Amino acid sequence: MIEAENITKVYKTGAVEYKALDNVSLTIKRGEFIAIMGPSGSGKSTLMNILACLDRFDSGRYKLNGKDITFMNDNQLAKIRNKEIGFVFQNFNLLPKLNLLENVELPMIYAGVGKKARHDTAMKALEKVKLTKWYKHKPSEISGGQRQRVAIARSLVNKPFVIMADEPTGNLDSAVSIEVMHIFQELNEDGVTIVMVTHEEDIARFAQRIITVKDGRIVSDESAN
Numbered sequence: 001m002i003e004a005e006n007i008t009k010v011y012k013t014g015a016v017e018y019k020a021l022d023n024v025s026l027t028i029k030r031g032e033f034i035a036i037m038g039p040s041g042s043g044k045s046t047l048m049n050i051l052a053c054l055d056r057f058d059s060g061r062y063k064l065n066g067k068d069i070t071f072m073n074d075n076q077l078a079k080i081r082n083k084e085i086g087f088v089f090q091n092f093n094l095l096p097k098l099n100l101l102e103n104v105e106l107p108m109i110y111a112g113v114g115k116k117a118r119h120d121t122a123m124k125a126l127e128k129v130k131l132t133k134w135y136k137h138k139p140s141e142i143s144g145g146q147r148q149r150v151a152i153a154r155s156l157v158n159k160p161f162v163i164m165a166d167e168p169t170g171n172l173d174s175a176v177s178i179e180v181m182h183i184f185q186e187l188n189e190d191g192v193t194i195v196m197v198t199h200e201e202d203i204a205r206f207a208q209r210i211i212t213v214k215d216g217r218i219v220s221d222e223s224a225n
């Protein structure tokens, strides 16, 4: 479970301060599929980066699966991140010199998983996104939609509590975007918690709950159906 309470984030540029998040409270339960929407500059990525333990906040409290991460140091935070969170980015973030299998294995290398277990888990994850037969190919040899499916496979391998996806369809055309959303829905039906930032309403509709952020505050939080 994600429990964020009264989170405030201030960016300081020289003497200028900007409150990107203003007293945001949010609870996300295991198994939810959430879309975070809002205009450009409203604070969506800032919120997601904090929930993903990538960024710090200035006041408030944040508990992830019962662990209060508010005062953790960078090392502790990195461990929580690697164990509890799977990442999917707009630009896929695959390493071009590694083949698809090696890309999917990466989070397990950081987690110290042995070679055989790494291989087997990565192949299973590739099977989930229907890309096993491409496993020896490089990212440059497959399409954008396939690259995002590899990134989703990679996000799954450490069995994270939640997948955090920042504009996962931002670089994909609409037919391919829908394919990617169907994969998220299937994973969610298997019990995976998903938090996705998007500015596209058609994409947000695939979630069960839509949270709208404006000027650093949550202005609505409602069921998508």
Ligand SMILES: Nc1ncnc2c1ncn2[C@@H]1O[C@H](COP(=O)(O)OP(=O)(O)OP(=O)(O)O)[C@@H](O)[C@H]1O
Binding pocket: 011, 012, 013, 018, 020, 038, 039, 040, 041, 042, 043, 044, 045, 046, 047, 199
């Ligand atoms: N590192 C930073 N330093 C200073 N200001 C920042 C920084 N990162 C974000 N901001 C500001 O904080 C506000 C929120 O930014 P954020 O990226 O969270 O918005 P967003 O809703 O994700 O926008 P977009 O849809 O354009 O990605 C913006 O006004 C932005 O300019």
